[in-house]
Amino acid sequence: MAATSSSSSSSESNEANSKWLDAHYDPMANLYTFSSCIALADLHGDGEYKLVVGDLGMAGHTMRLKVYRGTGLASESTLLDLPAAVTTFLMDQNEPRTPAVAVASGPFIYVYKNLRPYFKFTLPPLDANPLEQDVWEQAKEDMIDPLTLKEMLEGIRDKAEIPLSVRSLRFLAQDVPEMENFVNLHKGQPIKRQTVITCMSTLKKNMADEDAVSCLVIGTESADVLILDPEAFTILAKMTLPSVPAFLDVMGQFDVEYRVTVACRDGSIYILRRESKRPKYCIELSAQPMGLVRVHKNIVAGCSDETLQGYTQKGKKLWTVYLPAPLMTMSLLDHKSRGFQAVMVGLANQEVHMYLDKNLVDVIRTQDVVTSICFGRYGREDNTLIMTSKGGGLIIKILKRTAVFEEKDMSLGPPVAQSIRLSVPKKTRLYVDQTLRERENAVAMHHVFQMDLYRLRLMAARAYVKALESSLAPITSTLQEPIKMNAVVQGIGPTFKLTLHIQNTSAGRPSINLLVSFLYDQSLYAMKRAFFKAPMLVPGLNYPIETFVECLSDKGISDVIKVFVLREGQSMPLLTAHINMPVSEGLAAA
Amino acid sequence: MGLFDKLAGWLGLKKKEVHVLCLGLDNSGKTTIINKLKPSNAQTQDIVPTIGFSIEKFKTSSLSFTVFDMSGQGRYRNLWEHYYKEGQAIIFVIDSSDKLRMVVAKEELDTLLTHPDIKHRRIPILFFANKMDLRDAVSSVKVSQLLSLENIKDKPWHICASDALKGEGLQEGVDWLQDQIQAMKT
Ligand SMILES: Nc1nc2c(ncn2[C@@H]2O[C@H](COP(=O)(O)OP(=O)(O)OP(=O)(O)O)[C@@H](O)[C@H]2O)c(=O)[nH]1
Ligand SMILES: [Mg+2]
Numbered sequence: 001m002a003a004t005s006s007s008s009s010s011s012e013s014n015e016a017n018s019k020w021l022d023a024h025y026d027p028m029a030n031l032y033t034f035s036s037c038i039a040l041a042d043l044h045g046d047g048e049y050k051l052v053v054g055d056l057g058m059a060g061h062t063m064r065l066k067v068y069r070g071t072g073l074a075s076e077s078t079l080l081d082l083p084a085a086v087t088t089f090l091m092d093q094n095e096p097r098t099p100a101v102a103v104a105s106g107p108f109i110y111v112y113k114n115l116r117p118y119f120k121f122t123l124p125p126l127d128a129n130p131l132e133q134d135v136w137e138q139a140k141e142d143m144i145d146p147l148t149l150k151e152m153l154e155g156i157r158d159k160a161e162i163p164l165s166v167r168s169l170r171f172l173a174q175d176v177p178e179m180e181n182f183v184n185l186h187k188g189q190p191i192k193r194q195t196v197i198t199c200m201s202t203l204k205k206n207m208a209d210e211d212a213v214s215c216l217v218i219g220t221e222s223a224d225v226l227i228l229d230p231e232a233f234t235i236l237a238k239m240t241l242p243s244v245p246a247f248l249d250v251m252g253q254f255d256v257e258y259r260v261t262v263a264c265r266d267g268s269i270y271i272l273r274r275e276s277k278r279p280k281y282c283i284e285l286s287a288q289p290m291g292l293v294r295v296h297k298n299i300v301a302g303c304s305d306e307t308l309q310g311y312t313q314k315g316k317k318l319w320t321v322y323l324p325a326p327l328m329t330m331s332l333l334d335h336k337s338r339g340f341q342a343v344m345v346g347l348a349n350q351e352v353h354m355y356l357d358k359n360l361v362d363v364i365r366t367q368d369v370v371t372s373i374c375f376g377r378y379g380r381e382d383n384t385l386i387m388t389s390k391g392g393g394l395i396i397k398i399l400k401r402t403a404v405f406e407e408k409d410m411s412l413g414p415p416v417a418q419s420i421r422l423s424v425p426k427k428t429r430l431y432v433d434q435t436l437r438e439r440e441n442a443v444a445m446h447h448v449f450q451m452d453l454y455r456l457r458l459m460a461a462r463a464y465v466k467a468l469e470s471s472l473a474p475i476t477s478t479l480q481e482p483i484k485m486n487a488v489v490q491g492i493g494p495t496f497k498l499t500l501h502i503q504n505t506s507a508g509r510p511s512i513n514l515l516v517s518f519l520y521d522q523s524l525y526a527m528k529r530a531f532f533k534a535p536m537l538v539p540g541l542n543y544p545i546e547t548f549v550e551c552l553s554d555k556g557i558s559d560v561i562k563v564f565v566l567r568e569g570q571s572m573p574l575l576t577a578h579i580n581m582p583v584s585e586g587l588a589a590a
Numbered sequence: 591m592g593l594f595d596k597l598a599g600w601l602g603l604k605k606k607e608v609h610v611l612c613l614g615l616d617n618s619g620k621t622t623i624i625n626k627l628k629p630s631n632a633q634t635q636d637i638v639p640t641i642g643f644s645i646e647k648f649k650t651s652s653l654s655f656t657v658f659d660m661s662g663q664g665r666y667r668n669l670w671e672h673y674y675k676e677g678q679a680i681i682f683v684i685d686s687s688d689k690l691r692m693v694v695a696k697e698e699l700d701t702l703l704t705h706p707d708i709k710h711r712r713i714p715i716l717f718f719a720n721k722m723d724l725r726d727a728v729s730s731v732k733v734s735q736l737l738s739l740e741n742i743k744d745k746p747w748h749i750c751a752s753d754a755l756k757g758e759g760l761q762e763g764v765d766w767l768q769d770q771i772q773a774m775k776t
Contacts, residue, residue: 021693047617070690072726337665379690380617382664398694401664402701 019362019403020385024071027367029394031066032056035291035329036199036247038374038386041088043067043115045096049377050074051386052101054083065103067115070379071396075115081105085200089214091230102216104197109216109228121233126193126222129162133191136168140187146179165193195222201248205230206255215254219245225260225272239272241279247292249299259313261299263289269301271315281315291330295341300355302327302345308355319358325349328390331373335383340405344385346370352387354405361405368393470576482506483514483537487563487577493584494551499544500563500577504537511537514574516545519562525581526550534565551584558583605654608771609676613702614683615695616662619720622754623683624648624659627764642666643673650768657681667698674707679767680715684733686751687724692736699737703745714770715742716763717749723756746770 037054044050051068055076063079065086084106088099091113101112109121135152138144144152153168164172167186174182198221202214215236216228223244227237236254243266252258252274260272267288270279287305294300298318299311306326310318325347333342333354342356350369354362368389378384383399438445482505490497504511514534518527527549537543549561558581564573612620621637621644628648640661648655658673660666680702684695702708717739719730730751734740739747748766752759 021697023690023693070688070726379688380615381691381694396690398691400697401667401694 018364019400019405020364020397021400023381023384023398024394024396025367026071027389027391027393029388030055030392031388031394032058032392033372033388035331035372035374037083037086038372038388039086039088039101040374040376040378040384040386041099041101042377043088043098043101045098048379051374051378052086052088053388054079054086054103054105056082063105065101065112068394077115079103079105079110081108084197085218087200087202087216089202089216089230090211092213097211102200104200104218106196107194109197109200109218109233111233119233121228123195123197123220123226124235126195127162128165128191128193129156129160131156131160132164132168136187136191139183146183147176149183150179163193165191167191195220195224197221199245199248201250203227203250203258203260204253206253208253212253217248217250217260219248219262223264225262227254239277241270241272242266243268246289249292249294251294261292261294261313263292263301269299269311269315271313283311283315283317285309290327291345293330293332293343295332295343295357300330300343302330308343308345308358310358321355321358321360323347323353325351328369328371329373331375333375333385335399337382342405344373344375346373346387356405356407359407361407364397366395370395481511481567481574483511483565483574485563485565485575485577487579489579489581493582494554496549496551496581496584497546498549498561498579499546502534502537502543502545502565503541504539506539508539510539513568515566515568517564517566518547519564520549521559524551524553524557524559525561526552549581551581553584556583605649605652607654607656608678610655610657610679610681610767611670611673611677612657612659612681612683613670613698614662614718615685615688615691615698616664617688618662618683618685618695619718619752619754620662620681620683621659623681623718623720623752623760624657626754626757626760627655639663643669650764653768653771670702671705671707674702674705677713679713679771680708681718681763681767682715683718683720684737685721686719686727686730686733687721689726689728692733696737703742712745712774714767714774715745715747716767717747718752718754718759718763719749720752720754722751722759723753 031053033053033055037056039052040049041052042049043052048069053066053068055064055066057063063082064076065079066076067074082105083103085104087102089102090097091100098114100118101115103110103112107123110117111119111121132153135149135156139149150172153164153172157164157172171179171182197218199219201217203217205213205215213230215230218226218228220226221244223241225239225241225245226235228234229236241262241264243264245262246265247263249261250258258274261269262272263269265288267285269283269285269289269292271281273280285301285303286307287303289301290304291302292299297313299313301309301311303309306323308321308323312318323345328346328348330343330345333344335341342354342361345353345355346369347353348369350366352364352366352370352373353360366387366389368391370387371390372388374386376384378386378396381398385397385399387395389395484503484505486501488499488501490499500516514537516532516534518530520527527547529547534545535543561579561581563577563579565575566573612624614620616639621640624646625633625637628646640659643658643660646657646659648657658677660670660673682699717734719733721727730749734749739749748763750759750763752763754760
């Protein structure tokens with residue numbers, strides 16, 4: 001047992017520390033989607049939650065609405081166009097209380113009940129440009145030829161406030177020979193201008209319960225936010241934004257008070273309130289928004305400059321986190337039973353990071369880049385994490401019952417000690433005076449300092465030159481005779497042992513004919529040999545040369561003994577050492 | 591007196607009492623299984639998810655079982671360990687059709703087996719791979735593989751495929767458990 005269990009546990013040692021259980025991984029699930037097109041709901045009212053995915057398919061075909069149960073695909077149906085958003089919501093109070101599925105695509109919302117098509121909502125058409133209508137009217141009467149039509153439409157396109165209809169844009173994209181045909185084919189019908197849905201969310205109607213009836217909230221390409229009645233699909237409220245909404249977050253209840261937070265394509269977040277036709281607050285982001293999540297009451301936006309930014313609900317900036325890689329998608333982790341909310345961020349480096357406020361609390365490594373994340377109740381498990389990857393894989397993980405997220409950052413950063421406040425003493429009167437003086441006389445003080453600094457440098461330079469000139473330094477300055485010397489004094493007196501360590505530091509030339517001479521006060525010291533010849537110095541070797549010095553005085557005085565290394569026939573020493581002799585203590589004792 | 595007890599036991603007058611813990615994830619069918627093991631006149635018709643736990647009793651040919659039917663819901667699972675000391679045997683129920691949560695069942699089983707009150711005891715464990723009647727149920731062999739049951743070397747264990755609605759497979763399991771408990775006592 002020991003053998004098998006230890007081998008399996010060592011290969012999974014990383015997994016053992018993980019907060020997640022790997023429930024399912026299918027790299028070939030063929031699911032291509034984004035976080036906005038994923039939802040979890042108890043579709044059949046049997047307590048087993050299903051996964052609803054708007055699958056974008058590959059290259060814009062085989063779009064499907066897929067429903068997963070457990071680890072397998074339970075049903076799928078074809079979608080006519082690419083889905084922009086998928087959500088589930090309760091339309092009415094009728095029993096059984098099974099939620100409907102809403103799929104937004106193009107200008108439509110397809111509503112499914114019991115997974116069967118139930119209703120199709122179409123966005124109201126927009127007013128077409130009157131100039132554009134005039135021009136087409138003339139074309140219909142054959143008053144202008146296609147080329148003139150083209151020129152006039154181009155003029156309108158470049159100047160007008162109201163953009164051209166899809167028909168005119170398609171006409172402008174035609175090759176000249178086909179224009180005639182196109183005009184004849186389409187000139188009969190009136191011009192329609194249609195917008196499309198960019199994002200969708202839900203808003204509780206008048207109760208805060210988990211299973212309350214909800215309105216759909218949609219953002220459109222015409223920069224509007226619409227709130228739809230859950231049963232009649234009439235427009236209950238319309239708000240206009242300065243830019244096209246890309247991500248929506250809604251909280252509150254329609255009949256009471258609500259707040260819609262919208263991240264727009266102009267790189268701003270707008271916050272709308274009930275009864276406000278225009279945004280109440282605006283947050284200008286540092287880059288394009290890539291995702292928007294509300295954590296409790298704060299807003300967290302992921303931006304294309306690889307940052308995560310936290311704001312209060314009134315738009316005050318709280319923090320910025322720099323991500324290690326570009327952000328792919330983000331979603332909320334809501335651990336309901338513990339009241340714990342965090343942001344999950346899918347990154348381009350195949351990692352999913354979890355942030356509690358600005359603290360990184362967990363990292364999940366995946367086989368592929370994660371493009372969509374959804375956390376919630378799935379099957380019968382409350383804390384399930386569903387992710388799909390760029391290559392179409394499906395990853396399902398379950399948060400361990402015992403997992404705890406520490407509220408401190410796991411990424412390397414400044415040590416904890418750094419954030420502890422020091423009890424700095426109060427500023428004294430002296431300190432304040434001093435700072436005042438420094439502030440007032442900054443220039444003069446700087447001058448004085450500079451002057452002293454130059455003086456110091458000058459003195460240092462002079463001393464250096466002098467040392468070089470008189471060969472006072474313990475290293476020779478001539479390149480022909482590179483020699484190093486240091487001297488050691490041993491003993492307590494009256495006899496001292498003096499050891500000179502001489503070393504030839506040249507690369508390969510031995511030094512010969514060197515003399516060593518001592519200069520000292522003859523009334524104080526006596527030396528057997530004050531002048532002798534040094535042996536031949538082989539390069540690199542250290543030559544200890546020992547002599548004995550006798551101290552003649554018993555008055556406790558000491559002096560300097562100078563050592564010179566000379567070259568035969570030259571009076572200028574190659575190098576000089578000053579030995580500070582210690583006071584002779586031995587004599588006093590004797 | 592000891593002789594009298596034994597005699598009574600042989601004659602089936604007084605049965606030995608054993609305490610059994612019934613564990614497993616929510617919706618695995620614990621309550622349904624226990625209910626089926628009771629005499630038919632004591633069975634209930636509607637079974638609802640257990641809150642906290644409930645105590646049930648049933649008898650076999652030679653033993654009198656007192657079962658702690660624990661709730662398997664996540665928020666009640668931390669109650670289990672408080673009863674480990676009293677348990678003389680464990681019935682662990684798995685929903686063999688819930689492939690998604692097999693990892694959760696394994697995690698709970700591993701936590702159980704490494705608990706100090708269980709770890710060093712030779713306590714018999716009976717596994718029911720329940721709901722075998724469902725179409726997407728996996729075999730009992732597969733269940734024991736997914737839960738790595740082969741790693742349990744210091745406790746007697748046994749796995750039975752079961753269908754608690756019809757009562758299939760339950761008797762085989764309980765017979766095994768009875769043998770184990772009697773072998774343990776003598
Ligand atoms: N098809 C099938 N369904 C079963 C089987 N056993 C139990 N069920 C059903 O599974 C559901 C849950 O059964 P319970 O006995 O309440 O499960 P439990 O393990 O006691 O659940 P908790 O008390 O919440 O921990 C019920 O609807 C049972 O009818 C089985 O063998 N086959
Ligand atoms: Mg139960």
